[in-house]
Amino acid sequence: MDFKISFKELAKTDSFKFQCEEDDLNDFFNNDAVPHSELLLAKTYVYYKEGTDQAIAFFTVSNDAIKSEDVKSFKRKLSSAKRYPFFPAVKIGRLGRDINFKGLSFGQKILDDIKHSFTFNNKTGCCFITVDAYNNPKILDFYKENGFRFFIEEESEDRKTRAMYYNLQIYKKNFELAMRNYKIGNT
Amino acid sequence: MALEIQATPYLKGKNAENFFNHLQDVDNYTPSEKDMKEALRTYANYKEIKKVRANNLPDGF
Numbered sequence: 001m002d003f004k005i006s007f008k009e010l011a012k013t014d015s016f017k018f019q020c021e022e023d024d025l026n027d028f029f030n031n032d033a034v035p036h037s038e039l040l041l042a043k044t045y046v047y048y049k050e051g052t053d054q055a056i057a058f059f060t061v062s063n064d065a066i067k068s069e070d071v072k073s074f075k076r077k078l079s080s081a082k083r084y085p086f087f088p089a090v091k092i093g094r095l096g097r098d099i100n101f102k103g104l105s106f107g108q109k110i111l112d113d114i115k116h117s118f119t120f121n122n123k124t125g126c127c128f129i130t131v132d133a134y135n136n137p138k139i140l141d142f143y144k145e146n147g148f149r150f151f152i153e154e155e156s157e158d159r160k161t162r163a164m165y166y167n168l169q170i171y172k173k174n175f176e177l178a179m180r181n182y183k184i185g186n187t
Numbered sequence: 188m189a190l191e192i193q194a195t196p197y198l199k200g201k202n203a204e205n206f207f208n209h210l211q212d213v214d215n216y217t218p219s220e221k222d223m224k225e226a227l228r229t230y231a232n233y234k235e236i237k238k239v240r241a242n243n244l245p246d247g248f
Contacts, residue, residue, distance in 0.1 A: 005236075007236075036192075041192075042192060047236075060192075062192065064195050065195070066195060066198070066206070067195075067197050067198065068197070068198035068199075068203040068206055068207070069197070069198065069199045069200075069203050079214055091192065091195065093192035094192075108232065109232040109235065109236050110236070112228075112230075112232035112233050112236075113233045113236045113237070115229055115233070116229060116230060116233035117233065130195050132192065132193040149209065151195070151196050151198065151202060151206070152196060152202050153202075153205070161193055163193065163195055163196050165195075167209065167210075167213055169213050170213055170216070170222075171226060171229065173213075173216065173218055174218040174222045174223055174225065174226035175226040175227075175229070175230060177218045177223055177226075178218070178223035178224070178226045178227050178230075181223060182223070182227070184227070
């Protein structure tokens with residue numbers, strides 16, 4: 001990349017330019033992201049070209065929890081530390097990349113940043129990433145290729161989004177074993 | 188108004204069973220070579236992005 005990138009939490013005073021292929025994402029970024037942040041419903045973070053108001057990509061996150069009915073026969077098989085009535089999670093409410101920065105794998109990199117940050121740098125417990133992925137094959141494949149699973153396997157094709165989750169405990173196990181095996185320092 | 192951020196579904200029946208099966212699988216899971224390499228790729232991307240925005244990281248990132 002022949003430009004420098006900066007990163008910040010989106011604020012009321014910002015006037016970033018952002019345009020992607022999804023009208024809903026453009027609408028959210030331009031009209032709803034700041035009000036959501038002001039109401040503490042969701043925070044939006046922006047990657048932008050240093051020294052400019054050109055946004056490259058953004059993501060929006062909120063606290064979340066995975067809740068389930070009590071399936072005792074299954075819970076008994078789990079280690080005691082996992083017999084919780086709910087599991088803390090972070091929800092990616094939105095993730096978008098500007099059309100001018102297509103082909104630079106920003107979606108992938110941002111997802112990896114979120115995975116690693118919420119596994120190792122988070123100030124509260126969080127063992128899952130959840131996402132409402134747009135219900136189109138390209139988007140769903142992107143999340144599946146990155147280890148996300150559907151909460152509900154069979155859902156109507158008419159739905160605009162599909163709820164998916166990623167287990168950060170898997171990433172933690174993979175990463176820690178890789179660090180030991182390849183003798184790499186985590187900095 | 189853009190599409191609202193959706194609530195994560197409350198898991199019942201078959202979906203709850205699938206979720207607990209997944210948790211059980213993770214309990215018993217040992218990473219393969221491929222899994223470890225995938226984790227290193229994730230880490231490399233994290234470091235790349237962290238490096239470029241190192242001057243103004245918000246708390247927690």
